[in-house]
Amino acid sequence: MPNLCYTMYLMKKEENNFFEKVYEIARLIPTGRVTSYGAIARCIGSAQSARMVGWALNKCSSAKEYVPAHRVVNRTGLLTGKSHFDGSNLMKELLENEGIVIEENQIIDFDKVFWDPMKEMEIV
DNA sequence: CCGATGACTTGAA
DNA sequence: CTTCAAGCCATCG
Numbered sequence: 001m002p003n004l005c006y007t008m009y010l011m012k013k014e015e016n017n018f019f020e021k022v023y024e025i026a027r028l029i030p031t032g033r034v035t036s037y038g039a040i041a042r043c044i045g046s047a048q049s050a051r052m053v054g055w056a057l058n059k060c061s062s063a064k065e066y067v068p069a070h071r072v073v074n075r076t077g078l079l080t081g082k083s084h085f086d087g088s089n090l091m092k093e094l095l096e097n098e099g100i101v102i103e104e105n106q107i108i109d110f111d112k113v114f115w116d117p118m119k120e121m122e123i124v
Numbered sequence: 125c126c127g128a129t130g131a132c133t134t135g136a137a
Numbered sequence: 138c139t140t141c142a143a144g145c146c147a148t149c150g
Contacts, residue, residue, distance in 0.1 A: 037131070038132065038133060047145090048144070049145060049146050050132040051129090051130055051132050051145065051146075051147090052132090052145085054131035055129090055131075055132095056131095079131090080131055080132080082131085
């Protein structure tokens with residue numbers, strides 16, 4: 001039975017877990033699928049904070065577990081964040097390795113590989 | 125506390 | 138069709 005301080009700590013952490021939520025959703029993305037920043041933002045409640053999602057992913061190194069940030073792109077399927085990965089085309093290679101076709105930083109079958117976090121929430 | 129920043133999104137011209 | 142500007146809001150200095 002946790003004491004009051006610990007409970008409060010958890011509650012506060014639950015309140016400010018913007019990063020954790022982003023990471024949680026990102027980790028749910030199946031292999032070979034992608035999603036958008038906005039979709040994740042809506043899923044965690046901050047509907048208009050798509051920028052925050054990307055910003056949180058920027059600090060994904062601070063996450064305890066690995067976060068497949070390469071599976072998150074902008075709503076058009078453009079690999080806007082590829083420059084933030086180590087290699088210039090690391091993100092592209094990772095995605096292509098999962099069967100996603102990319103050309104000029106643009107995911108070709110974006111509507112096919114798009115994965116909606118909300119859909120997964122319904123199942124759970 | 126205030127202003128700047130950002131891996132975005134949306135709607136209007 | 139393309140281009141542009143404004144809104145968004147959690148961090149950081």
